[in-house]
Amino acid sequence: AQKITQTQPGMFVQEKEAVTLDCTYDTSDPSYGLFWYKQPSSGEMIFLIYQGSYDQQNATEGRYSLNFQKARKSANLVISASQLGDSAMYFCAMRAFVGTASKLTFGTGTRLQVTL
C-alpha cells in the first residue's frame, strides 16, 4: 500500500521569499511517480509538477521545483519568489505503476498563506 504524509497543516511565507512544503511517502513498489497539486480557494485542482522514481534530476517547472530524495523517501515542493496568488492548499500525491497502477494516493495537504 502507498502512503503520503504531509506534516505541515499550515505554512506562512512572506511575498518574494522561498518556501518548502514537506512530503514523505512510503511504498514498496519499485516504480512510482510523485505529483504536486495546488487547490486554490476556488476549489479546482491544478497540476504543478511531476517526478518519476527513476528520474535522475529533480523536476522543475518555473518557480516550482521538487527536492526529490529517494533514500529518504521525500519529495518536497520548493516555491521560489512566493506570490500572493500562491496562497492555496497544496497536495502531494503518489502513483504506483505496478498492479493496480494509475491510482493516485493523496496526502492531507498543506495550506500555504503568502503575506505581504
Add this chain to the structure above:
Amino acid sequence: DAGVIQSPRHEVTEMGQEVTLRCKPISGHNSLFWYRQTMMRGLELLIYFNNNVPIDDSGMPEDRFSAKMPNASFSTLKIQPSEPRDSAVYFCASTFRAGGGSSYEQYFGPGTRLTVT
C-alpha cells in the same frame, strides 16, 4: 481545450434521494477517475476506469454508490439513496495512460459540491 467537464457544479438534495453526478473527460484521454474530498478524510479515490472498463472500485464506500462509463466521453457517479454523510466535493479527473511507466498527470474537473440534508 474544454478540460474535464462536470455537472452539476452544486447539488443540494434531501436524504434518501437519488443523486447522479456527470463527467465528460478530456477528449483522447483513456483513464477516468472519481474522487471525493471532505475535510475529515481528504481526497479519496472512489473508482477508476481504463478504456471505459472499471479497473478498481475498492474506494467506493458502499453499495449505495455506483459508477458507469458507457463510452469514452461520459461517466456517471450515482448515489442511491443519498445520506447526509455523503456531503462532499466530488471530483472527476482524466488522463491518457499509455501503459507501464506512463507519467501523465491527471486533469481534474471543477468538482461537484454535494450537500445532502
